[in-house]
Amino acid sequence: MSAVIDLKPMVRSTPIDLFIGGSWRPATDGQRIPVLNPATGAELVSVASGSVDDGLAAVTAAYETGPGWAATAPRTRAEILRRAFELMTERAEQLAVLIVLENGKILADARSEVAYAAEFFRWYAEEAVRGLGSVQTAPSGRNRIMVMRQPIGVSVLVTPWNFPAAMATRKIGPALAAGCTVVLKPASETPLTALAIAEILAEAGVPAGVVNVLPSCRSGPVVRAMLDDLRVRKLSFTGSTEVGRRLLTVAADSVVSSSMELGGNAPFLVFADADLDTAVRAAMVAKMRNGGEACTAANRFYVQRPVVEQFTRRLACEMGDLRLGSGLDERVQLGPLVNAESRQKVARLVDETMDMGATARTGGSPVDGQGFFYPATVLADVPPGAPVLSEEIFGPVAPVVAFDTEAEAIELANDTVYGLVSYVCTSDLTRGLRVAEALDCGMVGLNRGVVSDPAAPFGGTKQSGLGREGGHEGLLEFTESKYIAVQW
Numbered sequence: 001m002s003a004v005i006d007l008k009p010m011v012r013s014t015p016i017d018l019f020i021g022g023s024w025r026p027a028t029d030g031q032r033i034p035v036l037n038p039a040t041g042a043e044l045v046s047v048a049s050g051s052v053d054d055g056l057a058a059v060t061a062a063y064e065t066g067p068g069w070a071a072t073a074p075r076t077r078a079e080i081l082r083r084a085f086e087l088m089t090e091r092a093e094q095l096a097v098l099i100v101l102e103n104g105k106i107l108a109d110a111r112s113e114v115a116y117a118a119e120f121f122r123w124y125a126e127e128a129v130r131g132l133g134s135v136q137t138a139p140s141g142r143n144r145i146m147v148m149r150q151p152i153g154v155s156v157l158v159t160p161w162n163f164p165a166a167m168a169t170r171k172i173g174p175a176l177a178a179g180c181t182v183v184l185k186p187a188s189e190t191p192l193t194a195l196a197i198a199e200i201l202a203e204a205g206v207p208a209g210v211v212n213v214l215p216s217c218r219s220g221p222v223v224r225a226m227l228d229d230l231r232v233r234k235l236s237f238t239g240s241t242e243v244g245r246r247l248l249t250v251a252a253d254s255v256v257s258s259s260m261e262l263g264g265n266a267p268f269l270v271f272a273d274a275d276l277d278t279a280v281r282a283a284m285v286a287k288m289r290n291g292g293e294a295c296t297a298a299n300r301f302y303v304q305r306p307v308v309e310q311f312t313r314r315l316a317c318e319m320g321d322l323r324l325g326s327g328l329d330e331r332v333q334l335g336p337l338v339n340a341e342s343r344q345k346v347a348r349l350v351d352e353t354m355d356m357g358a359t360a361r362t363g364g365s366p367v368d369g370q371g372f373f374y375p376a377t378v379l380a381d382v383p384p385g386a387p388v389l390s391e392e393i394f395g396p397v398a399p400v401v402a403f404d405t406e407a408e409a410i411e412l413a414n415d416t417v418y419g420l421v422s423y424v425c426t427s428d429l430t431r432g433l434r435v436a437e438a439l440d441c442g443m444v445g446l447n448r449g450v451v452s453d454p455a456a457p458f459g460g461t462k463q464s465g466l467g468r469e470g471g472h473e474g475l476l477e478f479t480e481s482k483y484i485a486v487q488w
Helices: 009-013 052-071 074-090 092-103 107-127 166-178 191-204 219-228 241-253 276-292 305-320 340-355 406-414 429-438 471-476
Strands: 018-020 023-025 032-036 043-048 134-137 144-151 154-158 182-185 211-213 232-238 257-261 266-270 298-304 359-362 377-380 397-403 421-425 443-446 479-486
Touching: 018 052, 018 191, 032 191, 043 191, 052 144, 052 154, 052 182, 052 211, 052 219, 074 092, 074 107, 074 166, 074 191, 092 107, 092 191, 107 166, 107 276, 107 471, 154 166, 154 219, 166 182, 166 191, 166 232, 166 471, 182 219, 191 211, 219 232, 219 241, 232 241, 241 257, 266 276, 266 406, 276 298, 276 305, 276 397, 276 421, 298 305, 298 406, 305 359, 305 377, 305 397, 340 359, 340 377, 340 397, 397 406, 406 429, 421 429, 429 443
Parallel strands: 154 182, 154 232, 182 211, 232 257, 266 298, 266 421, 298 397, 377 397, 421 443
Antiparallel strands: 018 023, 018 211, 032 043, 134 144, 144 479, 359 377
16 A cells, blocks of 8 residues: 555545435535645535525424334344444545545544444444333332333434544434434534435435434524424534533523533543553553544643653653654654644644743644644643643643642642543552542543543533433433333
């Protein structure tokens, strides 16, 4: 295989219109969204930009097909999801290249994402036939308490640009398994992957109208109109906490059930007794997976003082050796950020932190030339109150802070409004479990840099979100409990 892969014809073969009611159509007002290649800043193609009317048409399609899909046998739904998994697996390379082209991540990360995304279809194919209910005798003995789980109904799914395949399948999989119909609103930066997945689902046998995909650069008005429609019963959103707050306010007006997977500020704790080989490997995965553009990315590195210099030096060496360039070049280990705004934010955070006295052990300044590149950066001597410790970086920057005691490490880690994921490195299992229990977050990686798994409940505490995705809990998010009092 050549070092540089050019499969841009894949873009030209991908649908570029709205997918509503099983058919491809342009936006009612003809508007389109330019999709840019982050490695060059050049336009790849344009896709239809859905209007409010298009959003309501998608809700109508989902609503009208809802009863039929809910009544479909769980085994039938399962077989369709299984076929979608197989098709995604067969087309993994094409989908990976498509992700690189519109998102910018390196090809290795894109391939991993496609494999991870497909697993949600396989997992929920298995979960579709395992819907739970219960029957028990009432304490009084007068009747039985029967509880069943029913599909919640039309679900609006809003996904971000950083994992355009996985964030879509992590929502579509459980929704379809539960018997719900959906309207997916993908990020404006990365609509092509979502449209390609819609095409796969249709080929897998999903009936027309069950899955609708609506790219739009008018996200606020379109999503608001859908949430104001009383036929919509569920909102599942992945994105920033700021946008999540606004959507919760809108959803409250119609009392729409809401699942929120929001921002993070993940601490990475390294204790003096940690195996540093393991710690550095875990740090590289936790920080550099997807180029740092992940809500699960390690955002703050707290290292016990006896090993802080050694850890910082080794991390800077690993990050400094990463080759920067277009993600389609298989020799490249770090691609561009998704857009100019993201690069500006990362540069601002680094500059402000260095102005406060931090030093860059590697990186620390933007890369000249085309594309939205920023080099891998390690910041040492980061002072308390530095903005890089309180804001979600969403880029390849690792700020390092020394700590002395276990209690101090826990206090520093929990000193944030976010609570998505934390990472702990120690050779003492007792300490590791004790610290993991004390951390105020929804997930902990113990001596490892990745926690995501389709079979595990993904989600956070505090302002990192509401509800869980993945695992059996992810299926239950798309159901309602119905209690029936019965005698026999």
